[in-house]
Amino acid sequence: MSIIYLARHGQTEWNHGVSRYCGATDVELNETGKAQAQHLAERLKETRLQAIYSSPLKRALLTAQIVGDRLNLPVTVDEGFREIHYGVWEGLTHARILSGYADIRAQWEGDPATVKPPGGETGIEVAERALASLRRILEEEKHERFLIVSHKTVHRLILCACLGVDLTDYRRRFSLGNAALSALEHDQSSFLLGLHNDKCHLAELSANRRKVGEGV
Numbered sequence: 238m239s240i241i242y243l244a245r246h247g248q249t250e251w252n253h254g255v256s257r258y259c260g261a262t263d264v265e266l267n268e269t270g271k272a273q274a275q276h277l278a279e280r281l282k283e284t285r286l287q288a289i290y291s292s293p294l295k296r297a298l299l300t301a302q303i304v305g306d307r308l309n310l311p312v313t314v315d316e317g318f319r320e321i322h323y324g325v326w327e328g329l330t331h332a333r334i335l336s337g338y339a340d341i342r343a344q345w346e347g348d349p350a351t352v353k354p355p356g357g358e359t360g361i362e363v364a365e366r367a368l369a370s371l372r373r374i375l376e377e378e379k380h381e382r383f384l385i386v387s388h389k390t391v392h393r394l395i396l397c398a399c400l401g402v403d404l405t406d407y408r409r410r411f412s413l414g415n416a417a418l419s420a421l422e423h424d425q426s427s428f429l430l431g432l433h434n435d436k437c438h439l440a441e442l443s444a445n446r447r448k449v450g451e452g453v
Contacts, residue, residue: 238381238422238423238424239375239380239381239382239422239424240284240382240383240420240421240422240431241371241383241385241421241423242281242284242382242383242384242385242418242419243384243385243387243392243396243418243419243420243421244277244281244304244384244385244386244387244416244417244418244419245388245389245392245413245414245415245416245417246266246274246294246297246299246300246387246388246415246416247266247269247270247272247274247277247296247299247300247415247416248266248267248269248273248415248416249264249265249266249296250264250267251264251328252415253267253269253415255330256330256331257328258323258326258327258328258329258330259320259327259328260320260322260323260326260327260357260388260390261319261320261322261327262327263294263295263296264294264295265295265296265299266295266299266300269442270300271299271303272442273300273415273416273442274299274300274303274304274416275307276416276438276439276442277300277303277304277416277418277438277439278303278304278306278307278308279307280418280438281304281307281384281418282307284382285382286308286310286382286383286384287310287380287381287382288310288313288374288378288383288384289301289304289305289308289311289313289383289384289386290312290313290314290318290370290374290384290385290386291312291313291314291315291385291386291387292314292318292319292320292386292387292388292391293315293316294319294388297320297386297387297388298312298314298386300386300416301384304384312386315370316366316370317366317367317369317370318367318385318386318387318388318391319366319387319388319391320387320388320389320390320391321360321363321390321391322356322357322358323354323357324353324354324355324356324357324358325338325354325355325356325357326338326354326355326357327357338354338355341354341355346408348405349407349408350403350404350405360390360394360405361404363391363394364394364395364397364398367387367391367395368398371385371395375423389413390407392413392419393407393408393410393411393413395421396411396419396421396433397410397411399423399428400428400430411434412434413434414434414436414439416438416439417434417435417436418432418434418435418438419432419433419435420432420433
């Protein structure tokens with residue numbers, strides 16, 4: 238049996254506050270995101286990971302490298318785990334997309350598996366490359382425990398495909414916060430969800446933000 242850990246990258250300036258669609262755009266972690274990655278690394282230090290794989294995008298790769306440094310493991314970059322390309326929506330806010338691309342946005346919301354943003358990718362296209370990478374790791378590397386650091390869309394599509402959920406529903410069935418951890422148990426051809434969107438390792442950061450807000 239293998240355990241596949243899935244961790245989303247830490248926070249960036251594009252996915253907090255007035256967030257922007259950030260897929261292929263290579264945005265870096267902000268200071269909060271780096272702190273989240275450190276806490277994720279502490280969470281994973283007892284899991285006996287044997288390997289770490291990462292999207293090539295900076296926000297995921299730095300998250301993976303912070304974990305790798307803490308666990309003394311190298312990071313292998315895999316293009317299959319790159320985030321979805323949002324095409325012309327890259328860098329735009331939700332409000333701007335609704336005002337300029339209302340019709341195609343509604344179609345995409347209804348079926349993000351087969352409808353693509355103008356100039357972007359479909360969910361199916363992302364799933365195909367991510368699952369090809371995952372299959373290769375499972376079949377060739379034979380790790381008992383490994384980590385994939387990637388992105389919200391990539392991980393939700395992996396979860397849908399492995400658990401038999403229609404890819405059309407990936408945006409409706411799974412949520413995933415920054416630096417959140419999920420885990421799949423794999424035995425031959427079957428998958429079992431052991432953990433999803435767990436953020437307990439980030440509790441201290443949340444408590445510190447509340448104290449700052451209260452002026453303590």
